Amino acid sequence: MLHDHSDHHPDHALLPSDPALRVKALETLLVAKGLVDPAALDAIIETYAYKIGPRNGAAVVARAWTDPDFRAYLLRDATAAVREMGFYGRQGEHMVAVENTADLHNMVVCTLCSCYPWPLLGIPPDWYKSDAYRARAVREPRAVLADFGVSLPATCAVRVWDSTAEVRYLVIPQRPLGTEGLGADALAARVTRDGMIGTALL
Amino acid sequence: MTRPHDMGGRFGDGPVVPATDDAAFHADWHARALAITLACGALGKWNIDTSRHARECLSPQDYTRFSYYEKWLGGLAALLVAKGVVTRAELAGGPAALSYFGPSDLDPIDLDPRALRADAVAGVLAKGGASDRPSDTAPLFRAGDAVQTRRKAENTSVAGGHTRLPRYAAGTRGRVLRHHGTHVLPDAAAHGTPDQAEPLYAVAFKASDLWAHPEHPLDEVVLDLWQSYLQAAP
Structure with a gap:
């Protein structure tokens, strides 16, 4: 379960410090594990950038x-x-x-x-x-x-x-x-x- | 007592800077962060209250220094690890460890069956996730009733747990404007009891009851509050 991170570095701190690279690293990991479909990400972005x-x-x-x-x-x-x-x-x-x-x-x-x-x-x-x-x-x-x-x-x-x-x-x-x-x-x-x-x- | 997200009424913030355009995203990585968060949510490992609480559990230092979508990424990383979707070692692996699997090397056939597929996106976004549920808890209040909020804006079951009563409205007298029906209680849903519902009300508070220096005697703030946050006021 979630807990406060006084005892160790928070999970996000394991990722690159630059936010754009942090997103990229997370996406790469999740795609490699088969948990995220990059085309689904494009579809979500398309929806909120242009349709809704x-x-x-x-x-x-x-x-x-x-x-x-x-x-x-x-x-x-x-x-x-x-x-x-x-x-x-x-x-x-x-x-x-x-x-x-x-x-x-x-x-x-x-x-x-x-x-x-x-x-x-x-x-x-x-x-x-x-x-x-x-x-x-x-x-x-x-x-x-x-x-x-x-x-x-x-x-x-x-x-x-x-x-x-x-x-x-x-x-x-x-x-x-x-x-x-x-x-x-x-x-x-x-x-x-x-x-x-x-x-x-x- | 509280967490850094609970900032309503805080002093010291500067001016609000209106937008100069209607663009939904101002950087590619903002859009990507939003999309990854939604796609991971579709895995079904957590609910909206869990994900809000994950952001709230960022350290006050991180919460304050992070931009909006960095907060989302911080909450998402914590959830992915807490729910066993990824390991800390995988997060720490870095681009070198991951370059073996480029997105281009991944055949869609390898997608986990739980993963949100592109052709399902429109349907999932259109379906949403209604928060009203049947409840055995009968409504105690009606529009017009005087109520008083809980004295402490804290989760009563879990220390430091999720709640949607902001600190600024704790221990304050208000009046019920409307009953919204029975909705999932975030204080329970964020901590493993996802479908406990109770009556939800829009409650109006006079600015003069909330603030030592209200701007105007006619002004009010309305909050949506669950029945267990409220008691009848004399």
Whole structure:
């Protein structure tokens, strides 16, 4: 079983110190033992580099803005609602959508690791995984928002969701003013990843 | 008391630096580290709570100095050895010892039957791993109920064990926002009891109950917390 390594060098220290070489050594060993298929690694990378990303979440948000029945469904049962759009899978098994209003701004963090709704937003950006965001988002969300150039009125509450379980949160940003005539595709193009994490306004 | 991953509320970190692009990976080895971690997870030797705990068990020195994917590699190396998938001698073998087997020399027919194959990747990622399970534990709380978190953010069964109650929210009064159903308890799942489930709740805490210097009286933090982390508040 896992144990603390006060008695000897940790296992990772047996590998090369340069991280890129460390990965290479581990891959070479695991491939040699028949435990990892390099083509499977390529397929995983291909999936998250090109196929699954924030455009999925943007399609969900745009539909919620334009389809009141879908919006109600999304707020009631986001897992089922986004699954009907084809978005389900690893790190998105239990979804909750939270809606920004003039009085309430939602923002998502994972202080303990880096939990994030992969099927809707892809792999989290570096800042989401940074110590600074994890440490500060719960204690001073407004100062963190200022790092993103966002300032909220004093009448607007901030609700920070710390993703401590397997539930993943999607922020539905407020629809930008002046977009009444736009269809779902054009609206989706206005939706940013940071807007769906809650560190940007649209 | 705690481990270095439990950093919510910590002072001293600098600004958050927004991204300048939407790229998923900023170095080839980052992508490779993620892919190897997922492929090894598919061997079925551990669960998500075990793998989180492995990263948390990095020494505070390593946890702090390591970049994100170095933490993943550190946790993965520990798991591979702890579960007997590889030996320390094999890890220490180095490129010279391994060059005998290049990936190009390996016929796919030699793949272990447990190994994740390329044609199975899409299905495995799409299937995910739901964490809700049936439970005999009846929900004690409903939306609106006042609750109080456990006084210490520690695993009650295993010293230094895994838990998902952050230190900053220990011993704090909050109110239940919603019941998520019954979910696997990480405190048990990380330590050999993978399917013990209990009610999970979203619990809202006033910033003024969490922090000595809250930014704004209206602000709240919501955490997902298992029933055994909570008791009814007067």
